[in-house]
Amino acid sequence: MMDAMDLPAPARPTRRPEHAGSRLAQLAGLLADETRARFCLALLDGRAWTAGELARLAGVAPATASGHLDKLVGGGLLTEERQGRHRYVRLADSASAQLVEELAAHAGPPPAPRSLRGSSANTAMARARTCYDHLAGRLGVVITDALLERGLLQQDTGFAVTEDGLRWFDALGVDLTARPRGRRPPARACLDWTERRPHLAGVAGAALCRHALDAGWCERIGSRRALRVTDTGRRALLDLLGITDADLTGESVEAPA
Amino acid sequence: MMDAMDLPAPARPTRRPEHAGSRLAQLAGLLADETRARFCLALLDGRAWTAGELARLAGVAPATASGHLDKLVGGGLLTEERQGRHRYVRLADSASAQLVEELAAHAGPPPAPRSLRGSSANTAMARARTCYDHLAGRLGVVITDALLERGLLQQDTGFAVTEDGLRWFDALGVDLTARPRGRRPPARACLDWTERRPHLAGVAGAALCRHALDAGWCERIGSRRALRVTDTGRRALLDLLGITDADLTGESVEAPA
DNA sequence: AGAGCGTTTCGGTGTTCACCGAAACATTCG
DNA sequence: CGAATGTTTCGGTGAACACCGAAACGCTCT
Numbered sequence: 001m002m003d004a005m006d007l008p009a010p011a012r013p014t015r016r017p018e019h020a021g022s023r024l025a026q027l028a029g030l031l032a033d034e035t036r037a038r039f040c041l042a043l044l045d046g047r048a049w050t051a052g053e054l055a056r057l058a059g060v061a062p063a064t065a066s067g068h069l070d071k072l073v074g075g076g077l078l079t080e081e082r083q084g085r086h087r088y089v090r091l092a093d094s095a096s097a098q099l100v101e102e103l104a105a106h107a108g109p110p111p112a113p114r115s116l117r118g119s120s121a122n123t124a125m126a127r128a129r130t131c132y133d134h135l136a137g138r139l140g141v142v143i144t145d146a147l148l149e150r151g152l153l154q155q156d157t158g159f160a161v162t163e164d165g166l167r168w169f170d171a172l173g174v175d176l177t178a179r180p181r182g183r184r185p186p187a188r189a190c191l192d193w194t195e196r197r198p199h200l201a202g203v204a205g206a207a208l209c210r211h212a213l214d215a216g217w218c219e220r221i222g223s224r225r226a227l228r229v230t231d232t233g234r235r236a237l238l239d240l241l242g243i244t245d246a247d248l249t250g251e252s253v254e255a256p257a
Numbered sequence: 258m259m260d261a262m263d264l265p266a267p268a269r270p271t272r273r274p275e276h277a278g279s280r281l282a283q284l285a286g287l288l289a290d291e292t293r294a295r296f297c298l299a300l301l302d303g304r305a306w307t308a309g310e311l312a313r314l315a316g317v318a319p320a321t322a323s324g325h326l327d328k329l330v331g332g333g334l335l336t337e338e339r340q341g342r343h344r345y346v347r348l349a350d351s352a353s354a355q356l357v358e359e360l361a362a363h364a365g366p367p368p369a370p371r372s373l374r375g376s377s378a379n380t381a382m383a384r385a386r387t388c389y390d391h392l393a394g395r396l397g398v399v400i401t402d403a404l405l406e407r408g409l410l411q412q413d414t415g416f417a418v419t420e421d422g423l424r425w426f427d428a429l430g431v432d433l434t435a436r437p438r439g440r441r442p443p444a445r446a447c448l449d450w451t452e453r454r455p456h457l458a459g460v461a462g463a464a465l466c467r468h469a470l471d472a473g474w475c476e477r478i479g480s481r482r483a484l485r486v487t488d489t490g491r492r493a494l495l496d497l498l499g500i501t502d503a504d505l506t507g508e509s510v511e512a513p514a
Numbered sequence: 515a516g517a518g519c520g521t522t523t524c525g526g527t528g529t530t531c532a533c534c535g536a537a538a539c540a541t542t543c544g
Numbered sequence: 545c546g547a548a549t550g551t552t553t554c555g556g557t558g559a560a561c562a563c564c565g566a567a568a569c570g571c572t573c574t
Contacts, residue, residue, distance in 0.1 A: 290561090321563055324561095464570055
């Protein structure tokens with residue numbers, strides 16, 4: 001950081017000399033409001049929402065939502081896309097999504113209650129959902145566990161796709177070696193706040209999620225992030241990863257450690 | 258500690274029906290103030306600072322700093338340790354440090370000026386410093402590059418210590434296999450905002466930094482995060498990783514693609 | 515004990531900012 | 545065109561909150 005010049009001896013305050021952590025404060029300020037935080041959490045589904053939808057979700061007037069979106073877009077966290085009379089917004093990129101995830105995970109209820117038997121909507125979300133662009137919920141965790149168990153993914157020194165894993169993905173028609181070599185990590189762990197275990201994110205996670213939706217393994221329920229695993233999906237998961245229905249519903253699976 | 262006081266369930270959302278993203282907003286709010294942001298950035302050196310030091314650093318009155326520290330400690334981002342008339346604070350844990358890092362990296366100046374005209378203090382920091390508990394600056398990047406080159410670390414599918422790497426660390430007297438199996442990732446990439454390249458963090462990064470200081474490879478300059486590589490350090494880096502003085506000063510090392 | 519220093523509490527000030535309702539725009543549909 | 549719908553602009557209000565100085569508190573050292 002180039003903030004602190006040589007402050008040891010003379011205190012040179014009196015006025016803010018340069019802009020050091022001001023950028024950090026500015027960024028954090030975007031998420032420091034509950035309404036904006038709700039917006040971003042909702043947008044973690046990776047899709048575009050309209051301003052009105054977000055306003056209703058957060059329980060504020062459309063005018064208020066409009067102002068918040070100005071801030072979020074202006075801050076680079078969101079991008080917008082006007083279509084007719086609608087203003088669609090989405091998270092700007094995967095880095096921004098990761099930031100929100102990370103914050104949310106860290107902010108997750110510290111005395112997290114193990115058993116959350118919520119409404120039926122909540123259980124559906126807990127079972128399977130998307131998290132920005134990858135699979136989360138019980139489904140995401142179970143798949144990640146299966147990949148680890150079969151040596152397709154290795155966690156003990158990070159989160160890396162193995163050689164076998166590359167072949168496995170290739171068999172699905174997903175070529176991980178041909179990735180655009182961008183900044184985005186190929187395999188990344190995402191710690192979700194309902195399941196307390198990490199699950200696969202990053203390029204590999206996104207590719208897997210896309211494939212799952214394309215191949216009809218699962219489909220979206222309603223207009224939210226929740227997913228439903230189809231029959232073909234169940235069959236595929238069993239064939240490819242040995243995942244049973246009991247695994248998916250969390251029947252006999254307690255705490256494996 | 259006595260932290261089990263007020264965080265579990267305040268249950269007074271004032272007006273919002275449920276508490277959804279309010280925890281996120283609360284956490285982000287801690288870093289949404291420039292003074293508090295400066296505090297946290299300074300604390301990224303992993304050491305404990307007194308309230309007065311932080312006040313002078315940020316250019317605010319001691320009374321103001323005191324209040325900010327109350328908030329940061331209360332929010333769980335910092336822990337405090339009273340010693341006589343001093344109030345020492347430090348980042349609560351590596352997770353909190355990672356959070357600040359991540360935010361800072363994302364908030365890094367988007368129109369980042371390539372040329373960092375630095376005072377001598379700045380160049381020293383750019384050359385070698387600590388970042389919470391691991392090595393950063395040119396030194397950190399060079400070591401990480403060397404580890405990658407020699408196959409001790411692998412990045413192309415994450416950031417993982419290889420089998421050879423485990424043996425290499427073991428030869429240093431650092432046993433990475435005996436790690437406490439905690440939540441902390443063994444190997445993690447930390448993207449610093451002066452060097453724009455990732456360098457080794459996580460348990461392995463911390464162990465390496467500790468060893469470097471213990472073995473006298475480098476020593477702290479002044480009271481800040483800056484480090485100086487000693488002669489024995491130079492010799493060790495050359496012997497173990499083939500790192501030359503030119504590498505360290507960044508002489509002929511431009512952009513390796 | 516008393517001087518010195520770091521820290522905290524207290525009262526007060528000024529600014530920022532989230533929020534709303536109403537009216538103005540803009541787009542789509544009948 | 546005129547009605548319905550989604551969004552934005554425009555005041556205005558109220559509540560946080562960052563900040564300071566002064567005084568009080570507590571520890572250390574002479």
